[in-house]
Amino acid sequence: MSTLVVVGANPTVAREAKALPCKVVHVQLPGAPALDHDDQVLTTDFLDLSDFRVFTEEVLRPLAPAAVVSLTELGLEPAALAARQLGVVGVDSAVVRVTRDKLEMRRTLECRAPHLNPAFAAGDDEQAVARLFAAHGRVVAKPVDGVGSASVVLVEDVRDLPADRRTAATLLEQFATGREFSVEALSEGGRHTVVGIAEKGTTDGFIEVSHMMPPPSLDAPTQRLVGRAVGELLDAIGLTDGPSHTEVMVDGEEVVVIETHTRLGGDGIADLVRLTTGVEWRQAALGWAVGAGIRRGTAAAPAAATVFLTAPPGRVTAIAPSPALAHGDIHSWDLPVLPGDEVHPLRSSADRLGMAVLTAADIGACKAAVAELIAAALVTTAPVPAS
Secondary structure, eight states, rough: OOOOEEEEEOHHHHHHHHSSSSEEEEEEEEOOOOOOOHHHHHHHOSSSHHHHHHIIIIIIIGOOOSSSEEHHHHHHHHHHHHHHHHBBBBHHHHHHHHHHHHHHHHHHHHHHGGOOOEEEEEEHHHHHHHHHHHSSOEEEEEEETTTTTTOOEEEEEEGGSOOSSSSTTTEEEOOOSSEEEEEEEEETTTEEEEEEEEEEEEOOTTEEEEEESSSSOOOOHHHHHHHHHHHHHHHHHHOSSSSEEEEEEEETEEEEEEEHHHHHHHHTTTHHHHHHOOOOHHHHHGGGEEEEOBOOOSSSOOOEEEEOOOOOOOOEEOOOOOOSSSOOEEEEEEEOOTHHHHOOOOOOOGGGEEEEEEEESSSHHHHHHHHHHHHHHOEEOOOOOOO
16 A cells, blocks of 8 residues: 655644545644544654755655645645655645745746736836836735735835835735636646636735635636636646646636645635535545545535634624524534634734635525625624723
8 A cells, every 4th residue: 555645734634634545644743733543643843844854864765655745835845845855746846836936936927828927026126116006006015925815915006115015025916806716626647627616705905705616706618718727827837736726816808817826725615625516625635646536426515605704803792603594504613712802903814713614505595695694793892992
């Protein structure tokens, strides 16, 4: 039986890995959440790439793994480098690097698929920044290596761009109009299969508050258009094998890539794939490396969504129970805040309070259920007195 090394799994991914037709060995950071007692777990600081190379040689090589993979952002590069060092199956480390450096991804697309790019500039290129604002006015500033929508802001005048955003650590992009979607795909031998498309709901500050699958705003021809665009993107960056999660903006027949990752999407998107298509997406996103492919079961619902629960900043004074929806059903509910907890302004995904997964009889009902849940005042807060 072959051995698959998984770097940085969370408990949900580790449970899904048990269904794969191979032996699974997990590599976890010290202090990471515990996995099931019967999982084989090795512990090391894989974020220290120099030490991890030694660990790979001394600990992983004797296991003779067939592949090394990861589904967590911080584990992608270590897993790819370990696979290359051992000469086994894994995602190409150069591809991972391009996806984790947003400016490098833009430059790659500029050469190979420019029609998928918005106009952009590096924050430290003063002349390019001036041209970008002069031509497009509204510009999005984001960290080159950012995650979780943190520190993403809209700037409407070059004079309002602060000094700390005029560095090589910032990417500036033309504000893309339209609706935003997430595309989950699995690549095998250079062939890209879309397993699900989710429509995003976001705040004005770019924080995601919902994902709906199938996407209410995309008809079948436009979904095919999006799928082709994602395939062009993956070809451009050189991804031939493994999972991907790509965010795109669609305006009419124009598709602009926002970003892409060599992993599945977070925010419960894997659950939406499973509920609406029957594909065990976490298993497929791991199992490609050992030849497991895509396993498709029975879809549980025609439509599903994740909704993120928020509240005004302040101190929590009351929490309502999970509501009965008029347009759908609550599939799972996670609202861990307690009275007395402080709610911070919604500046990144980490500031959201909880998540619900819901199912519905059709796309229209799903959209109505999402709106219903977002409008519900589930967490009551009071202002925090000034100290």
